Amino acid sequence: MAFQDFIPAQGFLHSQWVGFAHFQYMFSLPDSFQIFRNTIVIAVGKIILGTLAPIIFALLLNEVRVKWFKETIQTIVYLPNFLSWVVLGAVFTMILSDGGMVNQFLGLFGIKPISFLASNTWFQPLMIITDVWKGYGYGTIIYLAAMTAINPDLYESAALDGANRWQNIIHITLPSIVPMIILVATLSLGNILNAGFDQIFNLYNPVVYPTGDIIDTYVYRMGLRGAQYSFGAAVGLLKSVISLVLIVFSYKLAKKYAHYTLF
Template sequence: MSIARFNSKYFSKRQMPYHLMMLPGMILLFLFNILPMFGIIMAFQDFVPAKGFFGSPFVGLAHFRYMFSLPDSFAIFRNTIVIAFGKILLGMIVPVIFALLLNEVRVKKFKEFVQTIVYLPNFLSWVVLGSVFTMIFSGSGIFNNFLGMLGLKPVLLLASNKWFQPLIILTDVWKGYGYGTIIYLAAMTSIDPSLYESASMDGANRWKQVLHITLPGILPMIILVGTLNLGNILNAGFDQIYNMYNPIVYQTGDIIDTYVYRMGLQGAQFSFGAAVGLLKSVISLLLIVISYKLADKFADYKLF
């Protein structure tokens, strides 16, 4: 294609306003999303900030080899996957059940009220909720007082390697299930009402209607959410864990992102941190591409 034809196809006068609209955003995208991708080169260097990306010596795959030689690495990947998988699984089941129940509420005002309140924690930060949960589950918090009332011994959940992972999963589901509920309730509104009418004429009770009409009606949405979540299997939630963990529970609570932060930024092992982060990014990208392909195949979903 000649330059003139290329210009008239992509940069005709008619299209210039669109390019101009894209420009400011693309500049920011380039600076803060694309440029760091080139910065990945530091994972293969012994990066020294003073020498920069061009002056630092190359060391090949040394940081990756070092990572696999560390005994911690296995635990960190395991913690990440266990926590993320727990969140994905429970984070799917709870909103589906809750939306099915809430859909049976006939009083519209009450339904909207419940929907609004359970979605509220979603908008509170993990800094805030981390502090709140630290108080609640501390030795003098309401949780242990409640256990005391039942005559049970106090348990410091946030300082227990047995309870830390379940607690992280549960509090995350608590924060997030309101969003899923909204999505599923919206999907339910598009179910043809005549299906319910004919079912009740055939004598199907409420439970049967839920099981045979509502649930199948939102099944495509459930499949969609499930497949798209596959890409999150290495995202155990930095913000939450960073605000809730402590050295006692590193054994079960340390995940890739918190490890990268502590080693890479706080410990100034920039290249090593970048290498661990790169491994995570690459695996995540692969999983996301697979999950979008699956979503396209099974739920007929296209992102754009």
């Protein structure tokens, strides 16, 4: 379909073959660079912050000695992972609206209401922060599981040497989970062009297209709503090819530095 002028009534066999025409047209559009830039900025921000937040929280939670409190907090931060962006989109829309909770709080300090979801300045940071908030509980469980494999004798030896909790974290806990950090970080490289269609689709609007429109939403608007099936397929195909290259590259890194192999 990406190499044809596809017409549904004619099907694949009878639609005109146009070769790389749609790809050439894609790169001739002034929006192309903007869409790829938005996708990469949002995805990279999610990967970086989404890697750091679970590590920091897992290190803090691992130091909690009251078991019931630790399990309660772990459950609470994991719950948002089960909620869809349809639900969370409605919640964040209400919270971040002009009369929402955030603007009411800012109003206490004399700050005028901010249209967060209609601001090209705020939209990308909000997409990154809300996505990390939704998923960092899952990442926390991964790192907590990795911490359970640490030999307790290391902490006992450190205690005999007079090490405090901070020194235990820096010299024992953190180095012990480095292989897991490398594994998670390298495997996430394959998602660098997946900025989160569900989230963006439920929160963006035409006002923030300059900073919020990503590859997936652009394909949806042009390919499905605009009935430009071949052009949408061309954009999606290019993304898939790039993603495949990144997945293979990230797998090689994971195999080399984290000794992770699938086959």
